[in-house]
Amino acid sequence: MPDPVSAVLFDLDGTLVRYRRPPDALLQGAFESVGTGQLFPIEAYYDRFDEFAECTDSMAELRRECFAALCSARGHDPGLGRRVADAYAATRDHRNVEYLAGARRVLDQFSEQYSIGIVTNGSRDAQRQKLESAGVATRADTVVFAGHDTPAKPAPEPFSRALDDLGVPPEETIHVGDSVASDVAGANAAGLTSVLLVSDGNETAATDGETADHVIHSLPELRALPWVERL
Incomplete structure (x- = not known):
C-alpha cells in the first residue's frame, strides 16, 4: 500500500501556468x-x-x-x-498567463481532496500577479516564494516552510514540478515524493544524480498515480 497523502505541492511556471507570449x-x-x-x-x-x-x-x-x-x-x-x-x-505582462493543458481541472479536483501548496522560485511581485490572474491563489492553502521567503529551490527550506504552513509531514506530501535541478532535487532533499512533469521537450527524468519518484507528461496523469484516490 502506498503511503497516505495529505498535501500536494506544485511549482508554478511551466507546471501550472505559462506565459501566452513566449x-x-x-x-x-x-x-x-x-x-x-x-x-x-x-x-x-x-x-x-x-x-x-x-x-x-x-x-x-x-x-x-x-x-x-x-x-x-x-x-x-x-x-x-x-x-x-x-x-x-x-x-511583459505577468498577468497574461494561461494554464497548461488540464492544469485547472487537476488543481480544482485536488484542492477538494488535499491541502495545496505552491512553491515557486521567482520575484514575489511577478509571481503574485500570475497566481491572482490565473486564479491559482484561491485554490492554494499556502504559497512560498522561494528566493525571498526562503532560499531558492533546490534548497529544502521552501518545501519545509510549505509543510509547516500546512501542518503535514514530508512523507505525506507530493511535490510536482518541471525541473529536475530545482523541483526534483529540492523535493528529494526535503523528504517529499517527487513528481517530474516532462513536457515540450524539457528535462529528462534524471540528471546530476537526481531521479524523480514519478514522471508524467501531462498534469492529468497525476490522477493515475498510485497514491491518488479515484476522482
Missing part, C-alpha cells in the same frame, strides 16, 4: 528595440535567474541586474543589458 520572443523584441542584435539567448537568463532572485527585491530589478551581468560576461556594456531589460519589462 519569453524568447519578448527578448528578441527587446534587443531590436534598443538597436542591437541578440547578445545572449533566453537560456542564459534562465541559467542565472536563481542567482539574482536571492539578491533582488523585484522582477524588474532582477532582470536588470541579470541582463547587465550577461552582457558584461560577453564583453558588452552592462548598461546596454539594463536598457534591454527595461525594454523587455515594457512589454
Whole structure:
C-alpha cells in the first residue's frame, strides 16, 4: 500500500501556468528595440535567474541586474543589458498567463481532496500577479516564494516552510514540478515524493544524480498515480 497523502505541492511556471507570449520572443523584441542584435539567448537568463532572485527585491530589478551581468560576461556594456531589460519589462505582462493543458481541472479536483501548496522560485511581485490572474491563489492553502521567503529551490527550506504552513509531514506530501535541478532535487532533499512533469521537450527524468519518484507528461496523469484516490 502506498503511503497516505495529505498535501500536494506544485511549482508554478511551466507546471501550472505559462506565459501566452513566449519569453524568447519578448527578448528578441527587446534587443531590436534598443538597436542591437541578440547578445545572449533566453537560456542564459534562465541559467542565472536563481542567482539574482536571492539578491533582488523585484522582477524588474532582477532582470536588470541579470541582463547587465550577461552582457558584461560577453564583453558588452552592462548598461546596454539594463536598457534591454527595461525594454523587455515594457512589454511583459505577468498577468497574461494561461494554464497548461488540464492544469485547472487537476488543481480544482485536488484542492477538494488535499491541502495545496505552491512553491515557486521567482520575484514575489511577478509571481503574485500570475497566481491572482490565473486564479491559482484561491485554490492554494499556502504559497512560498522561494528566493525571498526562503532560499531558492533546490534548497529544502521552501518545501519545509510549505509543510509547516500546512501542518503535514514530508512523507505525506507530493511535490510536482518541471525541473529536475530545482523541483526534483529540492523535493528529494526535503523528504517529499517527487513528481517530474516532462513536457515540450524539457528535462529528462534524471540528471546530476537526481531521479524523480514519478514522471508524467501531462498534469492529468497525476490522477493515475498510485497514491491518488479515484476522482
